[in-house]
Amino acid sequence: MEWKQRGITVYVRNKQRYDPSSKLYDFLHVIVRNYAQTTIGAIKEDAIRQTGNSARINDLFLNNEPLADDRSVAHYNIEDGTILETTSNPFWATCIYIKKCEADKELSANPNDPHILAWTKKSIPRKLTLLSVLFNSKNEFRAQPPHFPTLDDFVLYLERLNKKGATMNPHFTQKDLRVMHNDFLQNDVGRSGDPLGNFIRRYAIQLGFRRPVKIDLKLFERNLQNFNCGDCEVALAELYCSDCQNATDGHGLYLCRQCSDTLHSGAARRRHQVDNLENAPKVSAPYVPHAFKAPFSILVAMYRALRERPAKLSMTEEEIKERAQPLTDTDLQDKQTGQYCAGFDCMEKLLMMRGFVQREDARNPTTDDDDDDDFFHRYALTDLGEELAERLFTFQQAVQRFMMSNHIPQIPQSNSQGCYGGKRICLIVDEQERDKERLLSIARERNINVQVRQLGAGDYIWIMTPPQDSQNFRCMGRNNTEEIVLPYIVERKSWEDLRESVRTKRFYKQINNMLGSGIENCFYLLEGSMGRMRYKPSEEQQKKLRETLETIFIENGFYVNYTASWYKSVVWLLWVTALLNEMLQKGQLSTDGVPYSEFRSRTIGQSRNPSLQRTDYRPGNSHVWDAEHYIDGLFRDSVNEISLLNEVKSGMKTTDRYKKHVLVIEGLESYNKVL
Structure with a gap:
């Protein structure tokens, strides 16, 4: 493949361009190829030279902030097409x-x-x-x-x-x-x-200094290099004249050099502003949704339906949600915690508004009444929407091929129940969890055992049932003394819930209950993001929440996982269930554990009596290092790198090889090191 030299164009709006009466419509522009070595001062000098040294440019500004002459384009991360101002206001x-x-x-x-x-x-x-x-x-x-x-x-x-x-x-x-x-x-x-x-x-x-110009948006969506001359309509365009108004649409003309010379030979047209094609006015790029967000998934799902045989030309809301949900992290079925809008709201507020989807009302075939509630909406792609959806579908298929060719693990969409010696795995959900009925529905689709019970600690646990003869067994919770609780317990929280529980001290009670349950591996599942909270916390509040999670990670040995939405939390839980089923089928899952009846007696008692909070955290030592000291050691020669490891061991005073120690690097991340 032939290598193409990179480069960006930086525009400078000099003093005359702020004056609406000025006839200088074209920007001063500088092409930058070496980002790291081209300074702001060099851009300024190049711009002044373009005016014949007549312009006076003392400073350049970006986002109303002055740029230092000795700093490079790379330093300020200046993008292609950026306009630099010559005044602070x-x-x-x-x-x-x-x-x-x-x-x-x-x-x-x-x-x-x-x-x-x-x-x-x-x-x-x-x-x-x-x-x-x-x-x-x-x-x-x-x-x-x-x-x-x-x-x-x-x-x-x-x-x-x-x-x-x-x-x-x-x-x-x-x-x-x-x-x-x-x-x-x-x-x-x-x-x-x-x-x-x-x-x-x-x-x-x-003010009458310029004539109105109507821009043909479709014209600009085409590749500029493929524009034909607007006059002869045969040769490729090389120049653009904003003053040559097209008779039908009113926008400027794209011209080949021969036609430009002919059109501008007259006295009246010699004053026209003729410029190179790349300096023609730009319009905003056509809308393209972010990959695997809600609009992306909806368009791809609707396009897939069009490709089926027989094709589904339109679908109901529920049909679209069912097909689109596996393609996005956003919960399409319901609004996420802390959000005012559900994921599917983008259908009306974005896709329909931009003309990609049209909606029609249809009568519900299950009823003959004339009540308004008996009408439901069907959605279909427009020609514009089908064109965009085809491009998104091609991209999505390319991603899938890449993941398969590189053997990237993916969460399975359907699983069978594991069975080993008649034993099976069942996911237990706390009865106070929201949307538990929806979770049960998703689990049934994937043929996974799930049961709702009252849990005194955590929101989810897994149990191994006693041997059963029936192949169609569903966990019913009738043999509590023989059910074995596997060593995994999960507490699910949205960031809104976490902030509220920390404020009311409920967070610490829940953590102590999980630690007192006797289950070895404790998971804390964080849902969503702080940036999408309804009332975004201050920097100090965000820092406090992160420190709270670091505390249970470092001092209590919790695993802190993050998911994008409630739906992705459910997928994660069912994926873990599938992995446990697979381990059970292969005979790799330990049968040692706490009986469910004992787990219940421990946790229900704690839940009713807050005074039984656990305070004896898991044994372990921690040693705090300054980040600069640690990094400096990493960049020493190979001989001294050995001494760095010895320093770490000495600082943590470790003698027991089986004892867990935590090395905290102040200013970086927290690392678990078993020494």
Whole structure:
């Protein structure tokens, strides 16, 4: 394969581009190929050279923060297409330019009106003074002023500056700037592309400096290199002219060089702005859902149904959920804990709104009544949705082929019951667990034994039943004394539940109950993420929750696992059940354990009497090292690396090879080391 040289294009919005009356529509742009060795200062110098050294660019800004001249493009992680500003307050500079243009037009239209002459004579110099302050044009200050997030910040700065002429009338200029700021927030901020550029272009059209341009979105979704000339429609386009308006759609023309030379030979068209094709205006990329999120899984599931024979052209909500759920971590059936919306809500709020799916009402075939409740929705892919879904399906198939070719383990979707000497495995679910009926339904689909019981500790355990003669045995819980509890117990929590239980001390009671149950392997299953909590905790609260989990991991020997949703927690539990079944079939599962009746007597007693909390944690020592000390040892020569290990052993004072020790590296992670 031929290697292609990498490179990104960085744009610079110089002073003239903030002025809607300027005819300089094209960005200064610099192509960067060596990210690590190209500095911001080099970009600045290249941009100045493009203007014939006429531009004055003192500083460059990204996200309203100044960039250091000696820092590289790689240092700031500047992406392809990034626009660097030449002022710390690009929006306010644009607004002042707009107000100056309005005054200029008013004066030009009424040159003999004494009233207009009077106020414009004061207004225009004030606007020029404000621009001088924003750009630091006269080098009066050490640097440009700080960024002003609000107009009040801008006004307060001017009051403290106390510079002659640097003022704004609160009843006119300030009032208009507030209106423009609200307009910018509502119509431009948050949209893809160049929000400030859209704002400038809109006001340039309102002031009569530019003509409205209608963009053909479908045209831009095609590959630019495959554009044919808009004039001859035969040769490939190489140039773009924004001023050559297409007769039907109103957007600029893509032209080959010959047609461009012909069209721009006349006097009127010699003033057109002709640019290279790669500098043609960009539009936001078409929507593509994140892989294996809810919209992705729904589209792939609906496309799979189209490929069936006979094809399913439309499906009900439940049919889509059943097919799409295995493809996503998001729970489609119900909203996740702490979330206002369920996973399937993206159907109406995103897929239907963007035109990928259409919905039709149909009468429920099980009833003949005219009640509104007897109508249900059927969903079908539109042509646009089918095109996108086909691409997503191709991607999903490629992922599956990659995983199979590299033998990456996957969670099985269906399992048979294990049996060894008539014994079987059964998952026990606490009766207080939410959605337990749904869990039972999923387990039945996978032919896995699950039973709901009252548990005094944990939310889930596994038992091994006594030998049974029937091959169709289902665990019924009638032989508690002969049932053996396997050495695994699980407490499931969402981050919302964890925060609440820590606050009420219920967390520590549950941990002590699990430790007092006599079960060796304790699992803590965290569901969801802190970033998706309904009320996101502060940094201090997040740190406290992480430290709480580290405590049970380090001091109590818990295994802390994380899942994305309730559904994925259930899949994890059933997957563990399947592994235990497989071990049982192969005769690899130990039959030693606590009888269920003994487990029940231990845990139910603890649950009713909080004073019986366990405090004698599992034996073990810990030794805390500073991260820098530890890392420094890792990078020594091979001879000294042996001494590092000896240092660790000496610091932990270990003599018993079978005793567990924990090495805590302050500032990094927590590592279990058995020495």
